[in-house]
Amino acid sequence: MEEKLSGNEFEDIFFSEKDLENVEILKEISVKINRQNSNLNEVKKLMVSQAKSVGADTIINFQYGQRSNKWYEHFLVKWDQETWFGTGKAIKYNS
Numbered sequence: 001m002e003e004k005l006s007g008n009e010f011e012d013i014f015f016s017e018k019d020l021e022n023v024e025i026l027k028e029i030s031v032k033i034n035r036q037n038s039n040l041n042e043v044k045k046l047m048v049s050q051a052k053s054v055g056a057d058t059i060i061n062f063q064y065g066q067r068s069n070k071w072y073e074h075f076l077v078k079w080d081q082e083t084w085f086g087t088g089k090a091i092k093y094n095s
Contacts, residue, residue, distance in 0.1 A: 005058070005093070010041070011048045012057070014093065019061040026054040027090040034083050040064060043086035056090035063087050 007016030031046040043064055051059055064086040 005060070007062070010044045013044075013048045013051050014058040015044065015047075015062045015088070016058065016060050017062050019089070020091070023060070023091050023093075025089045025091060026056045027051070028087075029059065029090055030085070030087045032083050032085050038084045040084070040086075043084050047086050047088060051090040054090055056092055058091050058093035059088040060091055060093075061087075061089050 003020060005014065005016040005018055005020075007014055007018070009015070027050060029047050029050045031043055031050070033042055033046070047059060051057075064084070066082045066084055068082060
C-alpha cells in the first residue's frame, strides 16, 4: 500500500518534505544558486530538471532554504551574500 504524501506540485513534479522507506531512489538531488534575487521557484526548477532526467515524478525529503556565504567566499565569484539551496531524493511514486 502506498503511503499518502503531503506537499505540492511544481512543473509536474510533486515535492514532499516527508521521507519514505523502502522506495527506489533514482537520484539524490542537490542544487545551489548564488545569484542575487533568486527564489525558491528557481531552486525547484533546477531540481525538476534533474528529477525528470531520471524519470522521476516525485521529490521526497525535500529541504530548502538560504545560507549565508562564508567570509572567504566573498573573494570568489559570488553575486550575493546568501545562497539558496535545495536537496531531495528523486523517486517514481506514481506508476
